[in-house]
Amino acid sequence: MPMNHLDSRDKWVDVLRGLVALLVVVHHTALMYGAIGSWFWHEKSPDNSFSSLLLTAFCTFNQAWFMGLFFLLAGAYVPTALARKGANLYLMDRLVRLGLPLLVFGCLLGPFTIALAFTSKGFAIQDTLMALWRQSHFESGPLWFVAALWVMTCMVTPFVPWLQRVRPFPSMAMMWVAALLVGASAFLIRLVWPVGQTWWIGWQLGYFPGYVLLFIAGVAGAKSRWWFDVPAPAASTWRRVMRWSVWLLPLVFISGSLIPWLAGPAVGGWNVQAFVYAFWEPLVAWGVLLRLLRWAQQRFISPSGAYKAMGQSAMTVYLIHAPIVVGLGLALQGLDWPVLLKFVVSAGLSVLICLICAQLLLRSAFWRRWF
Template identity: 45%
Template sequence: MQMGVGAQPVDVRSQPAAEARPDRNSGLDALRAVMTLLVLFHHTAITYGASGGWFYHEVTPNGSLSSHLLTMFVATNQAYFMGLFFLLAGYFTPAAFRTKGSWAYLRDRLLRLGVPLLLFGLVIGPLTVALAGLASGHAFWPTLLALWQRGRFIEGPLWFAEALLIFGVAAVPWLLLSQRSTAPQATAARFPSNTTLAILAVLTGAAAFVLRLWWPVGTSWHGLQFGYFASYVVLFAAGCLAARPRWLKRIPRRTARIWFGIALVSLPLLPLSAGVWPPGPTNSSDGGWTVPAAIYAFWEPLVAWGLILLLLVVFQRRYQHLVPRWQQLAARAYTIYIIHPPVLVGLALAWRNMTAPPLLKFAVTGIATCVACFLLAGLILRIPRIQKIL
């Protein structure tokens, strides 16, 4: 599973043109805030026994019930929540480009995405690695200094900022062409049909399967796991295309219900396939010409489409106005995402010698991390001018 799964920089101000859109969408603000907290629980699950890449593993995957449950939790998250962040980022990109212009848009992306990426890669990432090393008996300061001396750049969860920066730059030619287009505003365009969504899911699954022949799940290049990028590219592009007709605000409830039903039916197929084809060198689901790899590749978009559509409908219906606490969480979400790795690792280390069931530790550490990051983010955002970046 991909480290960072979020995450994303998820504060509304970190998304392209959150500040540029005329009508604030409280439902999407709330959804991004909740998904940010889910990122924290996602990494907590890996800490206590789920499969996946993370800085610190107190419990390694061991075939126990708790390990299986946490792995399924992580796999389900991975199927949709980073894709959801890319969808939302793409949705706000055209408005940012129109409002700022090309050069100001690019400067804004470098500031809001590039600066946090550098900060994490050079400071927070090495600090987290050194902190995690305490569990193996490595001294903190010598480890940190060694990482700096070797020039280690650790993307960690900020791979998302790196990817979004690439996507944002790559989208500029299309944005320039669409800006010059004389086509009428397609605000009345119909939402894509179920057939279109199904074809898109199949094509996304096929692309993921092919990508994983070269880049199996778990392999990365500068923090980017290309095996997951089929859905990321598709959903970012879909977000850009959905901006003009505002499709995310006009999702038919029937469509959301149908695809959520498909997601529910699809969810058990992954663990069932593992029972039929036990994991091993010839049955890897991470990539290759194997049945489990094909099932995993096509399973992801079926689950993703259903959960994403349902969440978009539910949150926009439920959160039409945000109370102050929700507004605070939305404003701090990006900062929470950036700072959560050392906070989570530190809290997990603080009670690693206490005996408790992994699921209990998962719940307690996850909640404590959310609270600690929320409070710490509030303090950080009081620093003068920091809000121009965060």
């Protein structure tokens, strides 16, 4: 997400990151209205209603690929920046550029979002804020991502000279092997850390096999520019794999309610649903990522207007969206509307307000320099 120097040919990367950052806003709005997942405040808890199942399916699909895209693109710019600055300066620069947003959210925006959420229980914002600050509460929230990116950057930097050799685009067989490795690793990790269980700074380790592999793949493909010129056959083939695979998970979930041996918590454990979910994610992710990359490369060669603004706002939107999403949810709480209608209105307004606030903040030279 935090952006390295972009080649003039690669402005589409900004737009793609901006669009996916807005999807993160919509994703977190869905969590407020009944999708399964942790968030600061929920108007509706997950249940078996149609709206809750639909929003859960939406978030499950997103989770399979959207954070992985950020790691892939971040890795793709590591070798260039490392060669330009040298290891020590580059790592210090990453520490500042990734650490500052984390500190701003952890110490200010995160506690403020929690305080907003607690107003639904009758607590005053200032009282909750003061209590959190007295306890030195640090809330990473969605900024877990930048902490993970910093750790991965430190770990991969010594190996960049070897990783960035010129190589042909990964073969179909190699990508199948990668998908199977990610699925097997995720299944095993989720035996100890099920999906939804966090570790250290909000990391859900059950998702990390895919994140780590995609970050390394970004680095490995940088010199050969794999991800900046995705071959049409690869994108087409994996799109077909994704289309066939995407129905497998809901089919197994539905079957689990009818066939006892197919039942079990999909979040982790020795059961069929957890096994299918772990392997389903990379099959969906590879298809979505390759198709999106190719689409963006063709569609946003010279972005302007709203798309350019989205690209410029990606990191800022990601940083500031939590209190906006929660605040709007609380403001709309009293409206007796259908859940899905309220979700659409809340998500649309959140996206719009995030973009406006981001553009206002980006007028500041300080903000543009550090965010």
